[in-house]
Amino acid sequence: MTSREDEALAQAAVDALTVQLALAPKPGLPDPRDLAARTTRVDHCALRWSAKALAPGLAAMAAAARRTGEPTPVLRTELGAIGRCTEHSVTLAGGGHRGALWALGLLVAAAALDPRAGAKDVAATAKRIAGHPDRRAPRRPSRGSSISAKYGAAGARGEAKAGFPHVRRALDTLTAVRSTGATETQARLDALLTVMSTLQDTELLHTAGPLGLRHVQAGARGILEAGGTATDAGAEALAVFDADLHARAWSPRGSAGLLAGALFLDSLPVNSLARAA
Numbered sequence: 001m002t003s004r005e006d007e008a009l010a011q012a013a014v015d016a017l018t019v020q021l022a023l024a025p026k027p028g029l030p031d032p033r034d035l036a037a038r039t040t041r042v043d044h045c046a047l048r049w050s051a052k053a054l055a056p057g058l059a060a061m062a063a064a065a066r067r068t069g070e071p072t073p074v075l076r077t078e079l080g081a082i083g084r085c086t087e088h089s090v091t092l093a094g095g096g097h098r099g100a101l102w103a104l105g106l107l108v109a110a111a112a113l114d115p116r117a118g119a120k121d122v123a124a125t126a127k128r129i130a131g132h133p134d135r136r137a138p139r140r141p142s143r144g145s146s147i148s149a150k151y152g153a154a155g156a157r158g159e160a161k162a163g164f165p166h167v168r169r170a171l172d173t174l175t176a177v178r179s180t181g182a183t184e185t186q187a188r189l190d191a192l193l194t195v196m197s198t199l200q201d202t203e204l205l206h207t208a209g210p211l212g213l214r215h216v217q218a219g220a221r222g223i224l225e226a227g228g229t230a231t232d233a234g235a236e237a238l239a240v241f242d243a244d245l246h247a248r249a250w251s252p253r254g255s256a257g258l259l260a261g262a263l264f265l266d267s268l269p270v271n272s273l274a275r276a277a
Contacts, residue, residue: 005115014052019263020100026189027196027240058105061082062112080134081136086105099203099253099257102160102257108262118268119171151210155200168262171191171265186230190228195255219229243245
């Protein structure tokens with residue numbers, strides 16, 4: 001059974017994903033400007049609805065972590081089984097969020113193991129969980145793992161096994177941009193661009209290849225080097241980059257899922273108290 005604490009962690013993760021979905025303009029990604037999915041071909045309303053279907057699975061992951069008490073191989077296997085069931089539920093609700101489920105599931109479980117841990121300690125615990133093999137996972141390769149093997153990209157599993165470095169970088173960007181007096185939207189957009197500027201996104205590798213990936217990384221980096229989205233030059237570069245990715249139908253979905261992970265960690269009470277201090 002799940003507790004009130006488990007359900008609160010799950011809801012915080014769903015809220016983080018919903019906030020990420022509401023953020024705009026997101027280059028190449030679904031956002032509220034394209035409710036009819038004419039540009040991204042992904043229905044934004046359906047994504048918001050299916051995000052809610054993650055909550056029971058995420059709460060079950062938190063409960064499994066509290067019951068186990070340690071980041072053990074047994075916990076990793078249980079999280080994998082819960083994740084596959086949750087993927088099925090999300091598919092029935094409209095689909096999407098597979099990458100976000102992987103990141104958020106590990107981070108929710110890690111947060112449940114130590115409710116007093118800060119964001120970076122939670123990421124370190126998630127790394128320990130991800131380091132164990134999922135012995136009940138299907139033997140057939142996923143598209144992401146196939147692309148990772150083809151191009152030598154870390155992929156979602158590599159990101160988790162490294163302790164979510166891009167989630168940590170996004171958190172650092174949130175802190176730095178907020179300190180300048182920028183709006184929360186600008187801080188979150190800069191955090192997304194920080195992830196996009198270096199992430200080896202397997203979704204982009206699949207659709208655009210290595211040259212396309214480098215094009216996206218360079219575009220995100222250019223906006224940050226122009227001063228970020230809070231500056232006139234950065235905002236103008238963002239508009240150009242956004243139009244370019246939508247025209248090419250290139251979608252950096254891996255970056256969106258990791259931003260949701262960062263927003264979840266940022267929302268944990270211990271981090272909120274630290275910001276207020």
